[in-house]
Amino acid sequence: MSKTITIDGKTIPFEDGQTIMEAATAADVYIPHLCHHPEFTPHGSCKLCTVKVNGRNCSACTFPAAEGQDVLNNTQELIDDRRKITQMLFVEGNHFCPSCEKTGNCQLQAVAYHLNMLDDHFPLFYPNREMDASHPDVLIDHNRCIFCALCVRASQQHDGKNVFAISGRGINKHLIFNAESGQLKDTDLDKNDKAAHICPTGAILIKRTGYQVPIGQRIYDHHEIDEVSLATTEHQHGE
Amino acid sequence: MQVFIENLAADHQYQPTRLLLILRAIQARYHYIPEPAIQQLAGLLNIPSTQIIGVVEFYSFFHLQPRGQYELLISDSITDAMLGKHNLMGYLSEKLQVSVGAVRSDGLVSLDNTSCTGLCDQGPAGLVNGYPLTRLDRPRIDLIADLINQQKPVEAWPSELFEVEDNLVKSGLLLEQPIQQGAALKATFKRGLKETLVEINQSGLRGRGGAGFKTAMKWQFCSEEQETVRYVVCNADEGEPGTFKDRVLLNSYADQVFEGMTVCAAIIGASQGFLYLRGEYLFLYDKLQTVLEQRRAAGLLGNNILGQGVGFDIEICLGAGAYICGEESALIESLEGKMGVPRNRPPYPVTQGYLGKPTVVSNVESFMAAAAIAEQGGNWFAAIGTEKSKGTKILSLCGDCAKPGIYEYPFGTTIQTILDECGADDVLGVQVGGPSGTFISNQEFHRKLAFEDLATGGSFIIFNSSRNILDIVNNFTHFFAHESCGFCTPCRVGTSLLKKQLDKIIEGHGSAGDVVSLEEICQLVKSYSHCGLGQTAANPILTTLERYPELYANRLKKISYEPGFDLDAALETARRMANRHDAAAHLAQVGEDHE
Numbered sequence: 001m002s003k004t005i006t007i008d009g010k011t012i013p014f015e016d017g018q019t020i021m022e023a024a025t026a027a028d029v030y031i032p033h034l035c036h037h038p039e040f041t042p043h044g045s046c047k048l049c050t051v052k053v054n055g056r057n058c059s060a061c062t063f064p065a066a067e068g069q070d071v072l073n074n075t076q077e078l079i080d081d082r083r084k085i086t087q088m089l090f091v092e093g094n095h096f097c098p099s100c101e102k103t104g105n106c107q108l109q110a111v112a113y114h115l116n117m118l119d120d121h122f123p124l125f126y127p128n129r130e131m132d133a134s135h136p137d138v139l140i141d142h143n144r145c146i147f148c149a150l151c152v153r154a155s156q157q158h159d160g161k162n163v164f165a166i167s168g169r170g171i172n173k174h175l176i177f178n179a180e181s182g183q184l185k186d187t188d189l190d191k192n193d194k195a196a197h198i199c200p201t202g203a204i205l206i207k208r209t210g211y212q213v214p215i216g217q218r219i220y221d222h223h224e225i226d227e228v229s230l231a232t233t234e235h236q237h238g239e
Numbered sequence: 240m241q242v243f244i245e246n247l248a249a250d251h252q253y254q255p256t257r258l259l260l261i262l263r264a265i266q267a268r269y270h271y272i273p274e275p276a277i278q279q280l281a282g283l284l285n286i287p288s289t290q291i292i293g294v295v296e297f298y299s300f301f302h303l304q305p306r307g308q309y310e311l312l313i314s315d316s317i318t319d320a321m322l323g324k325h326n327l328m329g330y331l332s333e334k335l336q337v338s339v340g341a342v343r344s345d346g347l348v349s350l351d352n353t354s355c356t357g358l359c360d361q362g363p364a365g366l367v368n369g370y371p372l373t374r375l376d377r378p379r380i381d382l383i384a385d386l387i388n389q390q391k392p393v394e395a396w397p398s399e400l401f402e403v404e405d406n407l408v409k410s411g412l413l414l415e416q417p418i419q420q421g422a423a424l425k426a427t428f429k430r431g432l433k434e435t436l437v438e439i440n441q442s443g444l445r446g447r448g449g450a451g452f453k454t455a456m457k458w459q460f461c462s463e464e465q466e467t468v469r470y471v472v473c474n475a476d477e478g479e480p481g482t483f484k485d486r487v488l489l490n491s492y493a494d495q496v497f498e499g500m501t502v503c504a505a506i507i508g509a510s511q512g513f514l515y516l517r518g519e520y521l522f523l524y525d526k527l528q529t530v531l532e533q534r535r536a537a538g539l540l541g542n543n544i545l546g547q548g549v550g551f552d553i554e555i556c557l558g559a560g561a562y563i564c565g566e567e568s569a570l571i572e573s574l575e576g577k578m579g580v581p582r583n584r585p586p587y588p589v590t591q592g593y594l595g596k597p598t599v600v601s602n603v604e605s606f607m608a609a610a611a612i613a614e615q616g617g618n619w620f621a622a623i624g625t626e627k628s629k630g631t632k633i634l635s636l637c638g639d640c641a642k643p644g645i646y647e648y649p650f651g652t653t654i655q656t657i658l659d660e661c662g663a664d665d666v667l668g669v670q671v672g673g674p675s676g677t678f679i680s681n682q683e684f685h686r687k688l689a690f691e692d693l694a695t696g697g698s699f700i701i702f703n704s705s706r707n708i709l710d711i712v713n714n715f716t717h718f719f720a721h722e723s724c725g726f727c728t729p730c731r732v733g734t735s736l737l738k739k740q741l742d743k744i745i746e747g748h749g750s751a752g753d754v755v756s757l758e759e760i761c762q763l764v765k766s767y768s769h770c771g772l773g774q775t776a777a778n779p780i781l782t783t784l785e786r787y788p789e790l791y792a793n794r795l796k797k798i799s800y801e802p803g804f805d806l807d808a809a810l811e812t813a814r815r816m817a818n819r820h821d822a823a824a825h826l827a828q829v830g831e832d833h834e
Contacts, residue, residue, distance in 0.1 A: 044583045045727050047767050057766055062583040084763055088732035122736055122760075123804070147725070165289030168296045169561070169578075171735045173725040178289045180278055 005069040007051075014065040021049060021060040024073070030226035031073055032082055032111055034089075034200050035148035036061040040157050043149050046089070048082050048111065083115040084122075091122045092171065094129065094143035095201070101210035102202030104218025108146060109201075110225035125171075132177070135184040137191035137207050145175050145203040155195035163189045175203070243268065244276055248283040255284045256594075258294055258576030259559055262301055263518070267368065270349075271305040290577065297578040297724075299353065299560030300369070300518050307342050307349035309387045311335075313365040313375075316355035316480045317670075317714045318637045318700060324363040327375055328352075334384040348387050354562060354718060355480035356519045359637035359700075360406045360644050368393050369521045372400055403522065405487045406644030409660065411631045412623055413604075413611055414492070414647045421539050423498045423613040424505070428547050432506050436462075439609055441617025443629030447604035448474060448565070449672060449696030450771075451628075454605050461589040462507040464597035471504045471512035471551075472593065472600040476570055478517060478562040479673035480718060481698035483635045485603040487645050489516070489523050492607055493530045497553060499606030501539065502613045503599055504551040512553040513593070515570050518560050527555055562722035566770050567600040568592075569724065580726045581770040604633055604697070624650035628689040636661050638670075638701035646699075648688060655684040658701065665703045668786075673698030674715035675775035678708075678782040708790055709745050712779045716741050719776035730773030733764035737777060748805070749795045757791075758784065 002013040005020070007029050014023035019042060024031050035046040044062040051060045052072040060073075072078065089095075089108060097103050129142035147166055155163040163184075167176045179186035189196060191206055198204075215221070219228055247264055251257035261280065265272050272295045281288040295301040313319070313328055328339060328350075337343040337350045358364035361373040370393060372383070379400065386396050407414065427435045440455035461469060473496065477485040488496060500512050516523065531553055534540045542550045556574055558564050564573045568582035571593050592598020601609075608630060612620050621629045628650035634657070637643040641662025648657060658666055668680045671688075672695035679686060679693070686692050702711065720734040740757045743749050761777035761784075768774050784791060806826050814824050 042583070044769065047728050047769070050767055059583070059769075064585065081763060081767065084759075085728050085767060088728050088736070088763075092732045092735070122732075123739060125735070146728075147731075162287045162289070165287065165293055167289065167293040167578075168725065169298075170720065170723040170725040171731055172296075173731065176289050176292055178287050180274075180288070 003067045005065050005071055007071045007073050018065050019061060020063050020065050023065045028230055030230055031060045033061060034107055037150055040153040046148055047085055083117050086112050086115055086117055087121040089146050091120050091124045100202045104215055104221045106202055107200035110220040114225045132184045138196050139205045139207050140184055141203055144201045146201055147173050150198045151195045151204055154198040158194040161188055163187045163195055244279050253283055255286045256576045263557060266301055270308055271302045293578050301559055307347055309348040310368050311350045312353035314356040315352040316359055317711055318359035319362040322363045327363055331380050334380060357477055357483040357486050359481055359483055361404055370401055371403055371522055373403055405491055408642050408644040409646040411647035413608060417492055417495050418610055418614050420494050423502055423610040424545055426614045427502050435613050436506050438617040439612050442612045442620035444608055446602055448602035449694055451690040451694060457589055457599055458503055458507050461597045461599045466597050468596045469507050469509040470593045470596055470598040471500050471509045472598055473500050473514045473603055473606055474570055474600050475603050476515055476517045476558050476565040478565045479696055479698045481637055481673045481700040482696060484633045484645055484697040486520060488603050488607055493527055495610045496603055496607045497534055499610035501551055502610060505549050507599060510550050513574055514553060514555045516555055516557050518558040563724045563772055580724050625689045627691045632688055634699045635697045636699045639703035640701045650689045652688050654686055663701045667702045667704045667706055670700040671695050674718055674779050680786045708783055708787055712783050713741060713745055715779035727769035729764050729767040733760055734776050736760050744794050747794060754791050
C-alpha cells in the first residue's frame with residue numbers, strides 16, 4: 001500500500017520525498033503557482049500555492065507530503081487570498097496586459113483569470129523600472145518581473161551558466177545580470193538557453209518573435225492555466 | 240586598492256563565507272564598494288559577481304555609491320524619536336550642511352537614518368563609521384560637526400562620545416551571580432554530557448529570542464543527526480527595536496555566554512561555533528576577541544578542552560544592518576556570505592543548517608542560562624517562574640520611565656510590578672516584545688511576563704499618555720517595510736501596502752472603507768508570509784486596532800470614498816516642467832462641499 005494524503009477530501013498517493021505539489025500534480029490536481037516549475041528546485045516565494053495542511057498554511061511546492069496530511073486547496077478562502085496575492089504582484093510592477101506582447105501566453109495573466117481577478121484591488125505602485133534591450137536576441141522588461149527566480153534557477157540548473165540573480169531588499173528587489181557592465185549583452189546568455197524561455201510573465205522576451213502567433217490564438221486564449229499546467233510539465237511559452 | 244583587496248581576501252583564506260567581513264573592511268576603507276573591487280573579489284573568492292552585488296544591495300551598511308568619509312547614521316527607533324531625534328536630525332543636517340540620505344558635495348560627510356541601534360536606554364543614538372554615538376544633544380552635535388569639519392579621525396574623537404553604559408538596574412537569578420570561568424564545563428564533564436542535557440531539559444529552559452522552543456530539545460535533535468559535522472551558532476543579531484540586553488550580556492557576561500556555547504558543543508558534538516554579532520555592536524568586537532583569547536589560554540577553547548578530548552572553537556562574524564538576519568535560517572545564510580533570505584523549512588537548521596550541516600542556533604541569553612544550569616542543575620532554574628515558563632527573563636526597558644536599562648525578572652511577574660520598579664508614571668501602554676510583539680493598554684497591566692501570556696525577546700517599551708499611538712504604529716510599520724527581505728510576495732508587497740494604507744489614514748485621506756482595507760492587508764501579510772518577519776509585521780496595527788478602533792476611525796473622512804492618490808500632488812511634475820504656478824495649474828481633489 002502506498003502512502004496517501006487527502007486534498008480537499010480526495011485521497012492522493014505519494015512517494016517519500018515528494019512535495020505536496022508533486023503529489024498533487026501526479027494525481028491531476030492543480031494548485032495555482034508561479035515561481036514553481038517541476039524541473040527546478042522549488043523556491044517557495046510567490047506563495048500562490050499556499051494550501052492548508054492540517055489547518056496550517058504551507059507552500060505546497062516546498063512542503064513535503066507526509067502520511068495523514070489533510071490538505072485544503074480549493075477553498076473559497078484560499079482562492080480569495082490567492083487572488084489578492086496575485087493582485088499584489090500586479091500592483092508592485094507595471095503590468096499592462098493589452099500592450100504586452102506576452103498577453104495570452106503569460107502565466108501571471110492566466111493565473112489572474114483563473115482566480116477571477118477583475119481589478120487591481122490595491123493601489124498601484126507605478127515603480128520606475130528600466131528595460132535592457134542591449135542583447136541582440138533577448139529583451140528584458142523589468143516592469144514585468146515578479147522575482148520568481150525561475151530564470152536564475154534555469155540558468156544555473158539547466159544551462160550550466162549563472163546569468164541572472166535577484167538583488168536588493170524588500171520592495172527594491174530587482175533582477176541583475178552577471179556581467180561587469182551589468183548589461184545583458186555582456187553575459188553569456190544565448191537565445192536558446194532555457195533561462196531565456198522560462199519567464200512566467202513578459203519580463204524576458206525573445207526579440208522578433210513577439211507576434212508570430214497572433215493574439216487570440218495563444219495558449220491561454222483557449223485553455224485555462226490548470227488544464228495547460230497539468231497537461232504538460234514542460235510547456236514553452238510564446239513560441 | 241587591488242593590493243588591499245588581494246591581501247584582504249588572503250587574510251580570509253579566500254572563503255566566500257567571509258564575504259560580509261571582507262565587504263565591511265572595504266566599506267570602512269573606501270566608504271563604498273567600488274565596482275572593480277566587486278569584479279576582483281568575484282575572481283578571488285570564485286563566486287559570481289552577482290552574489291557580491293546582491294549582498295551589497297541587501298545589507299544597509301554596504302553601498303554601491305560613495306558615502307561620506309564620515310558615515311553618520313542616526314537611529315530611527317521609536318525611543319530615539321521620543322527623545323527628540325527628529326529635531327536633532329534637523330539640527331545636525333543644518334549644522335553639517337548635508338540633507339538626510341545624502342552625501343555632502345565635498346564628499347566629507349553623509350547623513351542617514353538607520354534602524355534601532357540597540358542604545359535605546361541612552362539615546363538619541365547613532366553610528367559614525369560603525370561606532371556608536373550615545374546621548375546625542377545639541378552640544379554633542381556641535382562638537383561632532385566641528386570634529387568632522389576639522390577632519391579629525393574618528394579614533395581621535397573624545398571617548399565620552401562613544402561611552403556605552405550597561406545600565407544594569409535589576410539583577411536576578413542569572414545576572415546576580417555569574418558563573419566562575421570554566422565552572423559550567425567542569426560540572427558538565429563531571430556529571431556527564433547526557434546527564435547535563437537531562438538537567439537542561441529539567442530546567443525547562445526555552446529559547447530566549449522570543450519564540451520559546453525548548454532548548455534541550457533543539458540540542459537533542461541536533462545531536463541525533465547522522466551527520467558528524469555539527470555547528471553551534473549564537474544569535475547576537477539583536478535587532479528588535481527596543482532590545483539591548485544582548486549588548487549588555489556580551490559586554491559584561493561574554494565569558495558565560497561562550498561557556499554556554501561550549502557546553503552545547505560538547506553535548507551535541509560540534510567542533511566549530513560562531514557568534515553572529517549584529518553590525519551595530521562592532522564596538523564589542525575587540526573585547527569579545529580578547530575574551531575568546533583568554534578562554535583559549537585557559538584551556539576552555541581549543542583542541543582539548545579541560546583535557547577531556549573535546550575540541551571546539553568560536554569565530555565572531557559581524558552582520559551589516561539587516562533585521563531579518565535575526566531569523567535563524569536567514570542568519571545562517573548570512574554566515575555563509577549570502578543575502579539574509581530565510582530558507583524554506585523543513586529542513587530545519589538542526590537537520591540542515593550552516594553549510595547544510597546540523598546546527599543549533601540559540602539566543603545569547605539562552606546560552607548564558609544554559610551555562611548556569613549546567614553548573615547549578617535543572618531544578619535550581621525550574622524552581623523559579625511559571626509552569627510553562629521557567630526561570631527568569633532579562634528585559635531591556637526603555638521609553639517613558641525614570642530608569643531605563645536592564646532588568647531581570649522571574650517569569651510570571653506582572654507588567655504593573657515592572658512599571659512600578661522602573662519609575663513609569665501616567666502610562667498609556669507598553670509595547671511588549673518590540674514591534675513584532677504586542678501593544679498592551681493600561682487596562683492590561685495585570686498581565687504576566689510569560690510565554691503563555693506576554694512573550695518577549697527582551698524588548699519592553701513604555702509610553703506615557705503624552706504619546707500618540709498612531710505615531711508609534713507608523714514608526715513600526717515603516718520599520719517592517721524597510722526590513723522586509725522581499726523574498727515572498729505577501730511580505731514584500733504587503734508591508735509596503737500597509738505603509739501606504741496607514742499613511743493614507745494618518746494623513747487624513749482615509750474614508751469609510753479604508754480601515755477595513757487595512758485589516759484585510761494585515762491578515763494577508765500575517766497568514767501568508769514566509770517567515771516570522773512578515774507573520775508579525777502587521778502586529779502593531781492589529782494590536783492597536785483591536786484596542787483603540789476609535790483612534791483609526793477618527794482619522795477618516797466622512798465621505799464614502801477617497802481616492803488613493805493626491806491629484807494635485809500628482810500634477811507637481813507637470814507644473815515644474817511647464818513652469819506654471821498659477822491657480823489654473825492646480826486641481827482640487829474633492830469639492831470642499833463634499834465634506
